[in-house]
Amino acid sequence: MEKLRVAVIGAGGWGYQHARAFSAREDTQLCCITGRTLERTRARAEAFHVPYYLDIPTMLQEQKPDLVSLCLPGQETFAPTMQVIEAGVPLLVEKPLAYELSEAKAMIQAAEKKGLFFAIDFNHRYSIPALLAKKDIDAGKLGQMVFALWRFGHGCDASVARHPYVNLIEAQCHGLDLLEYLCGPIASVTAEMTDTGKHSYTTFSLALRFANGGVGSFLGTFDADENYELSHFVEINGTKGRLLMEDSVRKYSFQEVGSRVAQVWNPAFFHDEERSFAQNLDRYLDDMIPALRQGRQPPVPARRGLRALRLAWAAVESFQTGKRVPVQLLDDEGANVSLPRGKADTVS
Numbered sequence: 001m002e003k004l005r006v007a008v009i010g011a012g013g014w015g016y017q018h019a020r021a022f023s024a025r026e027d028t029q030l031c032c033i034t035g036r037t038l039e040r041t042r043a044r045a046e047a048f049h050v051p052y053y054l055d056i057p058t059m060l061q062e063q064k065p066d067l068v069s070l071c072l073p074g075q076e077t078f079a080p081t082m083q084v085i086e087a088g089v090p091l092l093v094e095k096p097l098a099y100e101l102s103e104a105k106a107m108i109q110a111a112e113k114k115g116l117f118f119a120i121d122f123n124h125r126y127s128i129p130a131l132l133a134k135k136d137i138d139a140g141k142l143g144q145m146v147f148a149l150w151r152f153g154h155g156c157d158a159s160v161a162r163h164p165y166v167n168l169i170e171a172q173c174h175g176l177d178l179l180e181y182l183c184g185p186i187a188s189v190t191a192e193m194t195d196t197g198k199h200s201y202t203t204f205s206l207a208l209r210f211a212n213g214g215v216g217s218f219l220g221t222f223d224a225d226e227n228y229e230l231s232h233f234v235e236i237n238g239t240k241g242r243l244l245m246e247d248s249v250r251k252y253s254f255q256e257v258g259s260r261v262a263q264v265w266n267p268a269f270f271h272d273e274e275r276s277f278a279q280n281l282d283r284y285l286d287d288m289i290p291a292l293r294q295g296r297q298p299p300v301p302a303r304r305g306l307r308a309l310r311l312a313w314a315a316v317e318s319f320q321t322g323k324r325v326p327v328q329l330l331d332d333e334g335a336n337v338s339l340p341r342g343k344a345d346t347v348s
Contacts (some may be wrong), residue, residue: 152232
């Protein structure tokens with residue numbers, strides 16, 4: 001089987017992880033690095049012993065890659081991504097898909113018009129705890145979902161991003177995607193945000209209503225520290241049991257209602273890849289590369305990036321208006337979701 005030739009666009013931190021992952025696989029070959037600055041791009045290419053480029057059209061013409069992986073800042077994705085789409089090359093993009101809904105929609109429409117393989121890396125789905133959670137939920141062990149909790153806090157200089165909603169759109173889109181992946185579509189959102197004088201809303205909380213009638217609580221903050229224990233925490237409670245995910249890759253547990261004993265997964269001592277967040281990408285590629293080879297849709301299509309962005313901007317609307325905002329599903333995700341109402345629901 002010939003190796004797929006993969007070009008990585010982006011020479012930053014996650015660009016390194018993509019270069020590492022594609023160069024280490026037996027079914028892919030890292031063919032080049034494309035970046036925006038000469039010094040960093042050349043150094044990254046030399047580290048992986050591949051050519052480098054500073055111009056995407058030239059790279060596409062000369063290298064003719066089978067797949068392009070784009071790892072660029074979220075506010076600068078549109079033009080480079082459209083260049084790859086217009087060239088008709090299958091692509092994987094890092095999150096977020098974009099900051100503006102108009103740009104995200106344009107990329108999706110252009111790729112779908114060409115019937116192009118277009119994937120996004122929501123790699124929280126591929127932590128081992130998330131994989132175990134999905135397996136238990138699909139097996140019916142949780143029962144009917146009643147409530148879900150997402151909490152993710154770490155430090156960040158939000159002023160560098162130059163956007164008031166960088167935490168919501170770029171850092172916490174993982175949580176919006178993962179909760180819908182595990183719990184089903186979100187039907188409405190209510191938002192509150194802090195103003196700490198940092199030119200960005202660095203902490204926010206969301207109250208969620210799921211289409212299945214369950215509720216959710218979502219807390220995202222840049223005013224914390226990733227060195228804190230349990231900086232990341234996911235709890236999903238159902239009528240038959242409860243599952244917990246701690247620090248993404250550290251621990252998973254499931255406990256049935258009425259049981260004093262929980263089933264617990266911890267990373268094995270000699271398996272460093274199990275406790276590595278970066279290895280979530282490798283597990284994702286184990287699914288994604290066969291899908292590309294076999295002509296199937298990506299396991300996480302780029303439309304999920306548009307969906308997460310739609311949810312984020314619904315939260316912004318809620319914060320700005322002080323109202324709960326319904327969120328309809330995209331066309332390819334089924335019928336529109338109406339806001340579920342309980343007997344005590346009096347919200348208009």
